[in-house]
Amino acid sequence: MKNYHLAVFPADGIGPEVIAASQQVLRQLEQLHGGLRFETREFGWGSAHYEHTGAMMPADGLQQLERGGFDGLLMGPVGSPAIPDHVTLWGLLLPIRQGFDQYVNLRPMRQLDGVASPLRNAGQHPIDMVCVRENSEGEYAGVGGRVHRSQPQEVAVQSIVFTRTGTERVMRFAFDYARQQSRRLVTNVTKSNSMQHNMVFWDDVFRAVAADYPTQATDQQLVDSMTARMVSQPETVDVFVASNLFGDILTDLGAALTGSLGLAPSANLNPERRYPSLFQAIHGSAFGLVGQNVANPIASIWSVQMMLEFLGETELAARLMQAIESVLREQRVRTRDLGGSHSTTDMTAAVCQALAAGS
Amino acid sequence: MKNYHLAVFPADGIGPEVIAASQQVLRQLEQLHGGLRFETREFGWGSAHYEHTGAMMPADGLQQLERGGFDGLLMGPVGSPAIPDHVTLWGLLLPIRQGFDQYVNLRPMRQLDGVASPLRNAGQHPIDMVCVRENSEGEYAGVGGRVHRSQPQEVAVQSIVFTRTGTERVMRFAFDYARQQSRRLVTNVTKSNSMQHNMVFWDDVFRAVAADYPTQATDQQLVDSMTARMVSQPETVDVFVASNLFGDILTDLGAALTGSLGLAPSANLNPERRYPSLFQAIHGSAFGLVGQNVANPIASIWSVQMMLEFLGETELAARLMQAIESVLREQRVRTRDLGGSHSTTDMTAAVCQALAAGS
Ligand SMILES: CC(C)[C@H](C(=O)O)[C@@H](O)C(=O)O
Ligand SMILES: CC(C)[C@H](C(=O)O)[C@@H](O)C(=O)O
Numbered sequence: 122m123k124n125y126h127l128a129v130f131p132a133d134g135i136g137p138e139v140i141a142a143s144q145q146v147l148r149q150l151e152q153l154h155g156g157l158r159f160e161t162r163e164f165g166w167g168s169a170h171y172e173h174t175g176a177m178m179p180a181d182g183l184q185q186l187e188r189g190g191f192d193g194l195l196m197g198p199v200g201s202p203a204i205p206d207h208v209t210l211w212g213l214l215l216p217i218r219q220g221f222d223q224y225v226n227l228r229p230m231r232q233l234d235g236v237a238s239p240l241r242n243a244g245q246h247p248i249d250m251v252c253v254r255e256n257s258e259g260e261y262a263g264v265g266g267r268v269h270r271s272q273p274q275e276v277a278v279q280s281i282v283f284t285r286t287g288t289e290r291v292m293r294f295a296f297d298y299a300r301q302q303s304r305r306l307v308t309n310v311t312k313s314n315s316m317q318h319n320m321v322f323w324d325d326v327f328r329a330v331a332a333d334y335p336t337q338a339t340d341q342q343l344v345d346s347m348t349a350r351m352v353s354q355p356e357t358v359d360v361f362v363a364s365n366l367f368g369d370i371l372t373d374l375g376a377a378l379t380g381s382l383g384l385a386p387s388a389n390l391n392p393e394r395r396y397p398s399l400f401q402a403i404h405g406s407a408f409g410l411v412g413q414n415v416a417n418p419i420a421s422i423w424s425v426q427m428m429l430e431f432l433g434e435t436e437l438a439a440r441l442m443q444a445i446e447s448v449l450r451e452q453r454v455r456t457r458d459l460g461g462s463h464s465t466t467d468m469t470a471a472v473c474q475a476l477a478a479g480s
Numbered sequence: 481m482k483n484y485h486l487a488v489f490p491a492d493g494i495g496p497e498v499i500a501a502s503q504q505v506l507r508q509l510e511q512l513h514g515g516l517r518f519e520t521r522e523f524g525w526g527s528a529h530y531e532h533t534g535a536m537m538p539a540d541g542l543q544q545l546e547r548g549g550f551d552g553l554l555m556g557p558v559g560s561p562a563i564p565d566h567v568t569l570w571g572l573l574l575p576i577r578q579g580f581d582q583y584v585n586l587r588p589m590r591q592l593d594g595v596a597s598p599l600r601n602a603g604q605h606p607i608d609m610v611c612v613r614e615n616s617e618g619e620y621a622g623v624g625g626r627v628h629r630s631q632p633q634e635v636a637v638q639s640i641v642f643t644r645t646g647t648e649r650v651m652r653f654a655f656d657y658a659r660q661q662s663r664r665l666v667t668n669v670t671k672s673n674s675m676q677h678n679m680v681f682w683d684d685v686f687r688a689v690a691a692d693y694p695t696q697a698t699d700q701q702l703v704d705s706m707t708a709r710m711v712s713q714p715e716t717v718d719v720f721v722a723s724n725l726f727g728d729i730l731t732d733l734g735a736a737l738t739g740s741l742g743l744a745p746s747a748n749l750n751p752e753r754r755y756p757s758l759f760q761a762i763h764g765s766a767f768g769l770v771g772q773n774v775a776n777p778i779a780s781i782w783s784v785q786m787m788l789e790f791l792g793e794t795e796l797a798a799r800l801m802q803a804i805e806s807v808l809r810e811q812r813v814r815t816r817d818l819g820g821s822h823s824t825t826d827m828t829a830a831v832c833q834a835l836a837a838g839s
Contacts, residue, residue, distance in 0.1 A: 200673065205672070205680070206672055206673035206702075207672055207673055207674070207675075207676035207679075207680055209673070210673040210674060211676055215674065237600075238600075239599050239600055239601065239711050239712060240598050240599065240600065241596075241597075241598055241599065241600045242598065260674070260675065261674045261675075263676065265639075265640075265676075265677035265678065266677055267677060267681055269644075272644070273644055273645065274643075274644065274645075275643070275644040275681070276641065276642070276643050276644070277641075277642045277643075277677050277678045277680075277681035277682075278639050278640065278641050278642075278677060278678065279639070279640045279675050279676075279677040279678035279679070280624075280637050280638070280639040280640070281624075281637065281638045281639070281640065282635065282636075282637050283635070283636045283637075284633075284634070284635050284636075285628075285631070285632055285633065285634040285635075286632065286633075312725070312728075313564070313565050313566055314559065314565035314566055314568070314569040315566070315569060315574065315619070315620045315724075315725070315728070316566075316619065316620075316638050316725075317566035317570055317622065317624075317638075318624035318625055318626060318636050318637060318638040319624065319636045319637065319638035320566075320638070321564070321566055321636075322626055322634070322636035323636075343565075343764075344729055345728045345729050345731075345732035346732055346741075346764065348707065348729060348730075348732050348733035348736065349732045349733065349735065349736035349741055352598050352711075352733065352736040352737060353598060353736055365674075366671070366674070366675075369671075369674070369704045370703055370704050370707060370729060371707075372704075373704035373705055373707050373708045374707035374708065374711065374733065376708065377707065377708035377711040377712050378711060382705075382708055405702075405705065
C-alpha cells in the first residue's frame with residue numbers, strides 16, 4: 122500500500138466547492154488503483170480564519186506544514202471581498218510559495234476538444250502552450266514601502282528583485298521541461314526595452330542558460346507584443362518562460378483563450394522536493410458564485426492531475442487526463458462558463474464516471 | 481493663415497514609410513482647409529543616427545525640440561535588431577516622454593467597421609475601449625541597478641516608483657476624459673494582491689480621486705483577470721486607467737483584439753501644454769517588413785488624427801476619422817495585416833481620396 126499525505130485547503134469563495142470536487146476525484150482514483158491511498162488533512166486557513174483570528178493562518182503555519190511531511194498541498198483560491206487582497210495573499214498563498222521555495226509555477230494552457238475558444242481561428246490549430254513562471258521573487262519580492270503617507274509628496278516604491286540563482290533555475294527548468302516533453306520552442310518573455318536593469322539581466326541569464334541547450338530552438342518576445350502573438354498566432358507559442366508578474370498576466374490571458382478560466386490548472390513546484398509543492402486552479406475565489414454549485418471544478422481537478430504527474434504517478438495522471446478530456450469532448454455535461462447549465466457536482470460526477478469507465 | 485509647427489521623426493524600421501504616409505495626409509488636410517499649414521521639420525534621430533554617432537539623438541536633443549517651439553511631435557516606431565532595445569528606447573522615446581512630462585498615454589482601441597476581430601463574438605458588440613496610461617514614472621522610472629555582475633550571487637533590482645502627483649494627475653485626466661466623452665465606466669486596473677506597496681497606494685489614490693467624481697461609475701480589475709475580461713467580455717470595458725507597464729501590455733492586447741496592431745494609435749500628452757506632445761503608432765519597427773511598402777499606415781495616420789484633436793482642430797479631426805473609417809469599411813483597399821495585398825501607399829492614397837471626397 123502506497124500512502125500519499127496531502128494537505129488540503131478549501132480556502133475562499135468557491136474554493137470549498139472545487140476542492141470537494143478534487144477530493145471526490147481522489148477517492149475515485151483510490152478505487153481505481155487498489156494499492157494507493159491519499160490521506161488528506163484539511164486546513165481551514167484562509168479568509169474565514171482571518172475573520173476569527175486576525176490571521177490567514179497560524180503564525181507557525183509553514184512549520185506545521187513542514188512537520189506534516191506532506192507530499193502535496195491542494196489549495197482553493199484565496200481572496201475575499203471583505204479583506205484587502207494584499208492581506209489575504211501575503212497571509213497565506215505567497216508565504217507558502219516563497220517559504221517552500223516553489224520557484225516554478227507550471228501552467229499548461231491547452232485547448233481541449235469540445236471547448237470553444239473565443240478566438241475565431243483557434244479550431245484550426247488548437248492552442249497548446251505551457252508557461253514556466255518564476256514564482257519566488259521578481260515583482261512579487263514584496264520589497265518596498267511608502268514615504269510621506271497621504272501627503273502630496275508621497276512616494277510609493279515596489280522593487281523588483283531578480284537573483285541570478287532564482288532566474289537561472291527557473292530557466293533551466295523550462296529547458297529541461299521542453300526537452301523531456303519534446304516541445305519545439307522556448308520563448309523568453311521580456312521587457313528589456315523599458316526595464317533596463319532587471320529585464321536586461323533576465324535576458325543575459327536566458328542567453329547563458331540557452332547556451333547549455335544548443336539543440337533547443339528559442340526566441341524572444343516582449344511581453345506587450347506577446348499578448349498580441351497569443352491572440353493572433355497562438356500556434357507559434359509553445360513553452361515560454363516569464364517573470365512572476367508576466368507569467369501571471371499571460372496565463373490568465375492564455376486560459377481565457379483556451380476557453381475558460383474555469384479549466385486552467387497550475388503547479389507551484391519545488392522541483393528538488395525539499396518542500397512540498399502546491400497545486401491550485403488559477404481562477405479566483407469568485408464570491409459571486411459561492412454556494413450555487415455552478416463553479417467549474419475542472420481547473421482544480423486538472424491541478425490534481427498535475428500533482429499526480431509530479432508524484433511520479435504517470436499512469437494514473439494519464440488516466441485522469443483522459444477522463445477530463447473525454448468529459449469535455451462529449452459535452453454532455455457543461456458548467457455555466459462552458460455555455461451549459463450543469464452543476465459543479467454534475468461535472469465532478471462525470472469525471473469520476475469517466476475515470477471508472479476508463480475512457 | 482494658421483501655422484502648426486511639427487517635428488517629424490521617421491525613426492526606425494517601417495517608420496519612414498508610415499511617417500511618409502502621415503505627411504501625405506497632412507498635405508491633403510492643408511488642401512482641404514485653405515487657412516491651415518503644417519510646417520514640418522524632419523529629425524533623422526533614431527537607430528541610423530546611433531550607428532553614425534553612437535547616440536540616438538544629440539545630447540541637447542530635448543533642448544533643440546523645446547527651442548523649436550513645436551505644436552506636436554510625430555514619431556515612427558523606435559528600435560532596431562542591431563542595437564539593444566534599452567539603448568534605443570532610453571536614447572530617444574523614453575527621454576522625450578519623461579523630459580516633456582507627457583504623463584498621459586491615451587490609447588483608443590476601437591474596432592472599426594470592416595475590420596475583423598480575432599474574437600468570435602466581437603461583431604455583436606464592437607470593441608470600444610480607451611486606455612489612459614500613466615506615462616512618466618512607475619515601472620518605467622528607470623531606477624535600479626545590478627550588483628555582483630556575472631557572479632552567481634548577482635542581484636538585479638528595478639524599482640517601480642509611483643508618486644502621488646504622478647498618480648493623481650493621470651487619474652484626474654481619466655475621469656475628466658470620461659466625463660467629456662460621456663463614457664459610462666472608468667475601470668481601475670491594479671495588482672494590489674501581490675504588489676502591496678505601489679499598487680495598494682495606486683488604489684488609495686484612485687479612491688480619493690474617484691470621490692471627486694461621484695456620478696462617474698467605476699470598478700476595479702486585477703491586471704491578470706483584465707486580460708481575460710478583455711477577451712471574454714470586451715463589451716464590459718470602457719475607459720481604463722493603468723500604470724505605465726500595465727497600460728503597455730493591455731493596449732497591445734486591445735489593439736490585437738480590434739483586428740490589427742497596424743491600426744492602433746497613441747497620444748503621449750502633456751495636457752498642460754508646457755511641452756509638446758508626441759503622437760505615434762503603437763506598433764513596433766517591424767524590420768522584417770522594411771522597404772516592402774506593405775506596412776499598414778493607418779496607426780500612424782490615426783495618430784495624426786489624435787494630434788488634430790489635441791490641437792483643437794476638432795472638425796478636421798472628425799473628417800480624418802471619417803476618412804479612415806470609410807476606407808476600412810469599404811474594404812476595397814486592405815494591407816497585408818488586414819488580409820489584403822495592398823501597399824502602404826495604396827492605403828494612404830485611399831485615405832487621402834476619402835478625405836478629398838469628404839466621405
Ligand atoms: C492571487 C494572486 C496573488 C495570484 C498571483 O498573482 O500569482 C494569482 O493571480 C495566480 O495567478 O496564482
Ligand atoms: C517601445 C516601448 C518602450 C514602448 C513602451 O513599452 O511603452 C512601446 O511598447 C509602446 O507601447 O509605446
